[in-house]
Amino acid sequence: MAIKGLFERFKKGLARTAQLFNFRTWFGRKVDQSFLDDLEARLIQADVGVAATTRIIDRVREAFADKTADENLVNFVKGELKGLLEDTTPGVLATAAKKPTVYLIAGVNGSGKTTSIAKLAQRLKDQGNTLVLAACDTFRAAAADQLEIWAKRAGTELVRGASGADPASVAHDACQRAVARGIDILIVDTAGRLHTQTHLMRELEKIRNVIQRLIPGSPHEVLLVLDGTNGQNAIRQAEVFTKSIGCTGVILTKLDGTAKGGVAVAVRQSMKLPIKFIGVGEGIEDLQPFDADTFVESLFE
Numbered sequence: 001m002a003i004k005g006l007f008e009r010f011k012k013g014l015a016r017t018a019q020l021f022n023f024r025t026w027f028g029r030k031v032d033q034s035f036l037d038d039l040e041a042r043l044i045q046a047d048v049g050v051a052a053t054t055r056i057i058d059r060v061r062e063a064f065a066d067k068t069a070d071e072n073l074v075n076f077v078k079g080e081l082k083g084l085l086e087d088t089t090p091g092v093l094a095t096a097a098k099k100p101t102v103y104l105i106a107g108v109n110g111s112g113k114t115t116s117i118a119k120l121a122q123r124l125k126d127q128g129n130t131l132v133l134a135a136c137d138t139f140r141a142a143a144a145d146q147l148e149i150w151a152k153r154a155g156t157e158l159v160r161g162a163s164g165a166d167p168a169s170v171a172h173d174a175c176q177r178a179v180a181r182g183i184d185i186l187i188v189d190t191a192g193r194l195h196t197q198t199h200l201m202r203e204l205e206k207i208r209n210v211i212q213r214l215i216p217g218s219p220h221e222v223l224l225v226l227d228g229t230n231g232q233n234a235i236r237q238a239e240v241f242t243k244s245i246g247c248t249g250v251i252l253t254k255l256d257g258t259a260k261g262g263v264a265v266a267v268r269q270s271m272k273l274p275i276k277f278i279g280v281g282e283g284i285e286d287l288q289p290f291d292a293d294t295f296v297e298s299l300f301e
């Protein structure tokens, strides 16, 4: 997508968070303690996180104490946010030297996991890849049904098990099928809720081990889907999942429904996980490669 189109989409999707970054009304104010307190409150409200907020406030104090707030200050804050996001390669996912490439997708129920997989599958298919989707949430038949609908729509194959089947066995079948058919990419959906967290994490580890055994060097990405509207709670989820299955990146969803879009900074800072994609709407085209520059610029529009 052209940069302008991407920018417009980000801008529309991030409009609620952007309301908090409308600092132009503050132009002409003196950068004193009261100004810094107001700036701090906005950053915290946007869920940028305490550590990142403190750093930004300290840096603004250093550079602008007793000056007058103007465009330079806005550009300075933009620069700080971009720096904290440490973006490297927007939306780029690792690929296998020898196919299939495997992406394992995790996240709690309702985070937007299935929808994100559908959007990602469509994107990868449009790029000319062949795909297999594996529905490893065998506890909730509805989850596999939903994925099946999306798979049909995207014209990709789906592997699913009987209700209550061992999720690792579904992963096993999907790996075998992907290898046998010379498929480019296998995307593995997993359950997000079991009766205990320990059980859930153990199941995820088991799936991961099966994939690793059948397709050496995989999974090439373990993507954690986090609901942006959860703000700081998303960080806690990220900690639990990362500890258990070692995530490599994040898909941050539902940023269009929240003023807490600053959580992208908090996730990047506290978890050191790159944000690969963001969800800025329910449409299939609303999963966009995360780009720190575009993200920050659209917050200040």
Ligand SMILES: Nc1nc2c(ncn2[C@@H]2O[C@H](COP(=O)(O)OP(=O)(O)OP(=O)(O)O)[C@@H](O)[C@H]2O)c(=O)[nH]1
Pocket: 107, 108, 109, 110, 111, 112, 113, 114, 115, 116, 143, 146, 192, 253, 254, 255, 256, 257, 278, 279, 280, 281, 282, 286
């Ligand atoms: N506004 C908005 N809605 C989204 C976005 N991503 C997902 N959703 C919606 O969030 C709801 C939950 O998404 P699912 O994909 O079903 O979530 P899940 O994590 O797979 O949850 P289960 O299906 O319960 O396992 C759906 O109504 C999606 O349309 C987004 O970026 N923006």
